[in-house]
Amino acid sequence: MSEAPQPAVDAAHIRANLDDVAARAAAAARAAGREPGDVRILLATKTQPAEAIRVAIDHGFPLIGENRVQELTGKAEALADLPHEAHLIGPLQKNKVNHALREASCIQSVDSAELAEKIQRRLEAVDGRVDVLVQVNTSREASKSGVAPEGAQGLLAALAPLDRLRVRGLMTIGLPGSTEAEIRPSYARLRELRDALIADSALAADACELSMGMSGDFELAIAEGATMVRVGSTVFGARPAPR
Template identity: 50%
Template sequence: MTDNSTYPQAETIEQLRQNLATVRARIDQACVQAGRDPQEVRLLPVSKTHPADYLRLAYAAGCRMLGENKVQEAYQKWQELDDLADLEWSVIGHLQTNKAKYVARFASEFHALDSLRLAQTLNQRLELENRTLDVLVQINTSGEESKYGIDPEQAHELIAQLGQFQRLRVRGLMTLALNSPDQEAVRRCFIMLRELRDSLQASAPEGMQLSELSMGMSGDFELAIAEGATIVRIGQAIFGAREQPDSFYWPK
């Protein structure tokens, strides 16, 4: 469980605004140290477990896209906040095919595409909704069985087949790094994703640009930026530590 003193709870618009500014400054500094343009890295605030009323404060603090792990939780919040017309939603967690209809209805992007079957289902649902969706393919770079995502060696075959789905705009790759105090072990996950992306781009279907690398969270995003991240998914450093581990909110 995260030490709550590391990430104190943000309870006001001003506290949220300050936390967003602090994280953005850290992103910018990490970019400078890596010799990168800070404009290359997008901050995605991750709002999982926080209720819709609280997220109105995040919107007032400047958030215009929020990341959610559980699609039904995100869908409910989207409905409750439908008066905020320019608030977009990014679904970043594992998705079962029978819940693809929700993502197709409201999400702007999806970071956890991990099978051809899910791609087919999403494409069919998007056709019904007359929408398109930005997607990233999730890669298991840590080798942990507890993590979702495809094995790196399966990525070439999947990417080659995704060009047939006109409703899916394949933008890049996503990973969850090893949860470890060993920074070099964490860094290797990020290096693997970048190198895999570069390899995939050389053989990707014509017109597919794999420009995005979604990697890095509150505890490791500076390492991710050093290795090429273009999207960092930050929750606790903005909103505060969750009181319970994920398993409390979403039992297996």
């Protein structure tokens, strides 16, 4: 049986959506008393074809994030001629560390000392370094990855001797909700945790990245201090079926 044809990429629609997201993010930053440049837009490109991602990069959005290592590596060649920055934003299995490190400039999902040590050993072998974010489960949902907020300081202490990992800040996946009162607390907790960890010198003062917020709630995340929001369906539309 032949593969079903993939829909053509609507470049004009993607560009218009990107402009809209950028304008909304800028407005949210200003409303929070911040500068638009304080917030970066990361494009969550899970199952999106390289053709669509190329449109976004060409339009001035070079920061992309993949949930799966196989997609991160599988699209790398098709994007290699365009300057961009690729992050792994989904869980990283220890047996896929080598593959992830070939393409990712940042791993946003470090949530255990064991995973961090595996990354360190591989980077020692290839004389490399990588930026990382510590993933924190601020919503305390059993279905989500991430260290518990009260465990973040201990994990950071375990990461401190690992000189191949540059800790840049924290990441969380917010609580899905339908109201601002439901959504905002898990983002506020990450900001408060970062500030407390910096005050205790568990985090360096410049390790202030807060990766939080997605298509449905990124403006609320910006209001709570997000420095990076992960936006996918708002830009690209519904995810296509994997090829």
